[in-house]
Amino acid sequence: MKRTVSLILSIMMLLWCLPIASAESDMYKRVTARFTGQLEQGVTIKVLENATAIELGYADELIAAFNAAYADKGIRAELMDIDQYSDLATDGPYGYGPDVWYQANDILMKYATKQHLLPLPVYGLESWELIPENAWNAYKMTMYDEDFYCGIPLNVQSGMMFYIESMLPDNWETEWDINQNGTPDFFETYTALYALSADIQQNGGKTKYGYLDDLVDVYFCVGYMLSGGAYVFGDNNTDPADIGLNKGDAAKGANMLRQWADLMNNTEVLDGAFASAAYGYLADGTMLCTVTTPDVRAMFIRAMVNTGKWTKEEAEADLKMINVPRLPVSLDLTADNWQDTITQMDTLTMQTKMMGGINGYGISAYTKCPNASLAFIQFAASYEQIIARNKALGISPARSDAAETIGATDPNVALIFSNLDTGYIDVMPAINEVAQIWTPGQSFLIDLCTDAFRAERGEEELYADLEDIQKGLDRMVQQILDAIFTLS
Amino acid sequence: MAQARLKETQAKENIFFYRLMQALAKIWKAPWQVKASVLVMGLGQICYGQIIKGLIYLACLAGLIWYFVTTGAADFIGFFTLGTQQEDLWLGIPGDNSMNMLILGIFAIVIGLFGILLWITNMKDCLFTAEEVKAGRKPRSFRETLRHMADDKFHVTALTLPMVGVTIFSVLPIVFMILIAFTNLGGDVVYPKLADWSFDAWSKLLNVDKLSGTFGKILSWNVLWAISTTLINFLGGLGLALLLNKPNVKGKKIWRAFPILAYAIPGFISMLGFKFMFSQSGPINSMLTSAGHDAIFFLTNDASAKWWARGIGLFVNAWIAIPSLMLMMTGYLGNINTDMYEAAELDGASKFQQFRKITLPFVIFSTTPVLIGQFVGNFNNFGIFFFMRSGVISNYGDYFLASDTDLLINWLYNLSVDNNYYSVGAAISLIIFMITSTVSLAVYVRSNAYKQEDTYQ
Structure with missing residues (x-):
């Protein structure tokens, strides 16, 4: 099995990398001219890492390892405070801000499109041929009629389902594995998960809820709409005038969120604060499963250990991360018999699309030490460091060799790569305007899911049918368009 | 009531123009030392033997000239253009930063106004000295001038520094904010793109x-x-x-x-x-x-x-x-x-x-x-x-x-x-x-x- 996974992964990597041209045009040489290869002497590279990496100690380990490796080369690195000068557009021109910045591709590209991040000499990097084209594209932008890459992809982010194996219902093997494939049926289709959640909430179980999640987080919830044929921006996520979040069967997709809100009957899921409470809720048995990104795996482990019921090793073994279940083709969680969705999986269900991101490193255009910064990025993106980052944070690497190593023991890594390749991970657009989708999107989701509580309070339901939901989606899209174009 | 206010305003305007004409007439009739001070700040004072005061005025003039020659004049022009060359951060082509140009332009105008104020005080001071000499009194020594500033003009001496502070730390940011409202800065027009004066926001x-x-x-x-x-x-x-x-x-x-x-x-x-x-x-x-x-x-x-x-x-x-x-x-x-x-x-x-x-x-x-x-x-x-x-x-x-x-x-x-x-x-x-x-x-x-x-x- 492991060998097969490794083989598939290797072939996939090879196929991904083939189409990428590595022509170095005159313009490419001009824009990357400051990367001479000569390390600036006596400089300290300021690195802005992400909060989880800092909290769990990996960021310090990385800096220490880099400083040890480059001690004799006259450069060193140091961490910046997470909130310190993180706006390159305003701080950068005055000499503040990081030299090297780790972030999701949408954030980095927001700055890159305004030239606040440098295009990198990617063709000469070791990781160029080891990282798939889809991941590189998350950092691609066109300027002077040519494509440039303003970041090095490190890890793939997308929603994954987390659960604790020992919390599974005792009868899952007899009652919830009708296809006898060793995987609980409720983790195979959302229809089955909905049925299990309803059963747990009505009849009780090891946990209070089956599936419980923040239903107002656009990043995770937009997957329901994307699976229904919606898209973020048209023309391969590059045309902000064409917003497709209300297109296709987006209303049906959004209606599934309302169905979940109806079932969960818990107003906590209408609040973004749920995300930080989710670690404890999974560990203390409030819920059986939830969806979040792989890089917070360590937070679940910590929450489990904090309950005193698990040691770290036990928690590592007991916590499982799997692909999100398949959605019903009908885009209705209650339309089909859940058993049918398992026995006729190919015809009644489809693979769920999720929004995803490619986290990586970029270099500030205002850095005084581009070569030292590039050296740091190369170090942090090296095979050894990616393996270390995976161990510390549970990330899913973008490098094929690291993915292959980790994939040999963790099939989810292969799965995430496969999802990225087959388009089931819709990578966040790399254009500036993506920043405008979050707030209107969240406002709509809160309004939509609040509807589950309106009727029982004697208030008028605002999203009683698909037509109303479609109007809500249209209004959300209009708000996004207004935010992008009204004042520009 | 309104008519009374109008008359009062007109009277004030008349007084202002009357005083201005009077001052110009005074300078026209004044001795050559005053006219020298009009041309070169501090020169009249030096001619009257007020060497230290004259040199201070001269130093201020030199400072103003140096500032405007090196950067002030360009900053002043930049205030109106808000930049002519867009910077290309990738190709390393240097360019203008509209936001900076606006700030530096305001600063240049303030320095210019300060220069004009200094020039007027220089003329008034020289005129005063000319009248003292005409009346047969000796021009004030530097020590006497300091004593005068610490006594009769104490309010001016004491308030000058706070006024400068208020201008730099309170007035300038407010003026800057007000002026931003009359540009097209924002949205897609942010550094390194160049901004322009505009009523778009309003x-x-x-x-x-x-x-x-x-x-x-x-x-x-x-x-x-x-x-x-x-x-x-x-x-x-x-x-x-x-x-x-x-x-x-x-x-x-x-x-x-x-x-x-x-x-x-x-x-x-x-x-x-x-x-x-x-x-x-x-x-x-x-x-x-x-x-x-x-x-x-x-x-x-x-x-x-x-x-x-x-x-x-x-x-x-x-x-x-x-x-x-x-x-x-x-x-x-x-x-x-x-x-x-x-x-x-x-x-x-x-x-x-x-x-x-x-x-x-x-x-x-x-x-x-x-x-x-x-x-x-x-x-x-x-x-x-x-x-x-x-x-x-x-x-x-x-x-x-x-x-x-x-x-x-x-x-x-x-x-x-x-x-x-x-x-x-x-x-x-x-x-x-x-x-x-x-x-x-x-x-x-x-x-x-x-x-x-x-x-x-």
Whole structure:
């Protein structure tokens, strides 16, 4: 099995990398001219890492390892405070801000499109041929009629389902594995998960809820709409005038969120604060499963250990991360018999699309030490460091060799790569305007899911049918368009 | 009345032109030393033997010339162009930064105005010396000049430095903000792109329905909020102070310590605490659901949350502000002459009449400037709804990048910081400035605290 996974992964990597041209045009040489290869002497590279990496100690380990490796080369690195000068557009021109910045591709590209991040000499990097084209594209932008890459992809982010194996219902093997494939049926289709959640909430179980999640987080919830044929921006996520979040069967997709809100009957899921409470809720048995990104795996482990019921090793073994279940083709969680969705999986269900991101490193255009910064990025993106980052944070690497190593023991890594390749991970657009989708999107989701509580309070339901939901989606899209174009 | 004012203005203008003509005539008739000082600052003083003073003027002139030759003149021109060459950060092609050019341009104008002021003082000084000499007196020595500045002109000497500070740290940023409102900075036009002078922001604010509609809704809530919070905080502080001032209250120090604790805790900690308490997973909703009641949408983005959230905002603001007002009121109440209460009691006044006729007028007289400050502070109270309800855009009522609890200052933040619409944000801040300054001045000049400044009440 492991060998097969490794083989598939290797072939996939090879196929991904083939189409990428590595022509170095005159313009490419001009824009990357400051990367001479000569390390600036006596400089300290300021690195802005992400909060989880800092909290769990990996960021310090990385800096220490880099400083040890480059001690004799006259450069060193140091961490910046997470909130310190993180706006390159305003701080950068005055000499503040990081030299090297780790972030999701949408954030980095927001700055890159305004030239606040440098295009990198990617063709000469070791990781160029080891990282798939889809991941590189998350950092691609066109300027002077040519494509440039303003970041090095490190890890793939997308929603994954987390659960604790020992919390599974005792009868899952007899009652919830009708296809006898060793995987609980409720983790195979959302229809089955909905049925299990309803059963747990009505009849009780090891946990209070089956599936419980923040239903107002656009990043995770937009997957329901994307699976229904919606898209973020048209023309391969590059045309902000064409917003497709209300297109296709987006209303049906959004209606599934309302169905979940109806079932969960818990107003906590209408609040973004749920995300930080989710670690404890999974560990203390409030819920059986939830969806979040792989890089917070360590937070679940910590929450489990904090309950005193698990040691770290036990928690590592007991916590499982799997692909999100398949959605019903009908885009209705209650339309089909859940058993049918398992026995006729190919015809009644489809693979769920999720929004995803490619986290990586970029270099500030205002850095005084581009070569030292590039050296740091190369170090942090090296095979050894990616393996270390995976161990510390549970990330899913973008490098094929690291993915292959980790994939040999963790099939989810292969799965995430496969999802990225087959388009089931819709990578966040790399254009500036993506920043405008979050707030209107969240406002709509809160309004939509609040509807589950309106009727029982004697208030008028605002999203009683698909037509109303479609109007809500249209209004959300209009708000996004207004935010992008009204004042520009 | 209006005609009288018009005449007064015309008279003032006439005096100004008369004085200007008089000054020019004086210079025309003045000795050659004065004319030399007109041409070269300090030269006249040197010719009259006031060497040190003359050299100081000359040094200032040299400094001004050096500044304008090296950078000032370019900065001054840059103020009008806001840049001609766009920077290319990737190709390393240097260019202009419109924002910087605006700041440096304003600075160049201020330095220029300072130079003109210095030039006028130089001429006046030289004219004065010429008249002294004509009258047969010796020109002032440098020591005598210093003595004169420390004595007759002490007010000028003492106020010069604070004025320079106020100009640099208060006036310049305000001027900068005002001018931003007349550019197209923001949106797509941010560094390294070049900005230009434009009335776009005002035109959009007035003509784009979404903006003008949102502006009207937010402004009306903002006015209601500012008046309500000021009243609640004032009455709350006064009520608490009166309560704790009563002679029959035991353990006053302990009771006073509780509100002070609320005051001593940083405001944003209190706000975040209340945000958690009223959140969907917070203790208040938890208690409500445990008691069999439905959870209430206190702060979420639901139409029913509008007045809940506004009410919570008023409550949290009162929680933070009342203790400080209570302390202040306690101080004022201690200053009221108790004889007045005794006299009122002898005259048969009830407790409420004593409060209405003695306590309230005294407190209002003493606190009017503070109340104005409170009103302005509350009008621009950014923190409450930023911490309690950030990231919410109301789905009803066509709010543009705002929620139904946002004040103008929060909307300004959403537009200018979250969405980079700097010029529109600056235009809104200019409107806020006009509203608050007009209301503050109007209330202040009509208050007894201003009209009867020297009166003890």
